[in-house]
Amino acid sequence: MANELEGGCLCGNVRFRTSQAPIRTLACHCTFCQRMTGTSYFAESTFPKDEVTFNSGRMNCYEHISEGSKKKVFVHFCINCGTTVTLTFERWPDMRAISRGCFDDPNAVEVTSHIWTQSAQSGTALPEGVECFAGARMSLAGQAEPSTRHVSPVMARQNRDA
Ligand SMILES: [Zn+2]
Ligand SMILES: [Zn+2]
Structure with missing residues (x-):
């Protein structure tokens, strides 16, 4: 896995560079991420804040109050093209x-866990071998939540739709 990663928004005004590989990359199926992205789920790589540097391209910030924690999630998006480049918390x-x-x-980067699978959209498959969490990875008190590793791909909603 590459240690230094580069990227940016759709229009190219916002560019970033990381100085290390991500701590983890996960796919989030929560309803906030579905609405924020306007699609089925949000795949995100987590870094220590100081390990990512940005150019001078301007971003705006939307503050969302998390339903679970009641804490703010900050959605940073390019003021020109609207791409959500980064979240802070x-x-x-x-x-x-x-x-x-x-x-x-x-x-x-490689997605190694899927979280909030209980709200995954129909038609969403969970691959084998990745950590799957029904909700968050951690409880609000900071305890690790139980996870499942499927031996073959499964539809996220198969139990509910049966
Ligand atoms: Zn842009
Ligand atoms: Zn989410």
Whole structure:
């Protein structure tokens, strides 16, 4: 896996560079991420905040109050093209998430967990071998939540739709 990753928004005004590989890359199926992206789920790579540097391209910030934690999530998007490039979090002030689709090579990172699968949209498959969490990875108290690794791909909603 590449240690230094570059990327940017759709129009190219916002560019970033990381100085290390992500801590993790996950796919989030929560309803916030579905609406924020306007699509099925959000794939994001998490970095220590200081390990990602940006050019001078301007971003705006939308503050969303998380339903679960009641803490703010900051959605940073290019003022020109609207691409959501990065998220920051009141709950984890030292961390930053980068939208996987904004990397110049999105395949330089690998999704190793899927979270909030309980709200995944119909038609969404969960691959084998990745950590799948029904909700968050951690409880609000900071305890690790149980996860499942499927031995073959499964439809995220198959239990509910049966
Ligand atoms: Zn842009
Ligand atoms: Zn989410």
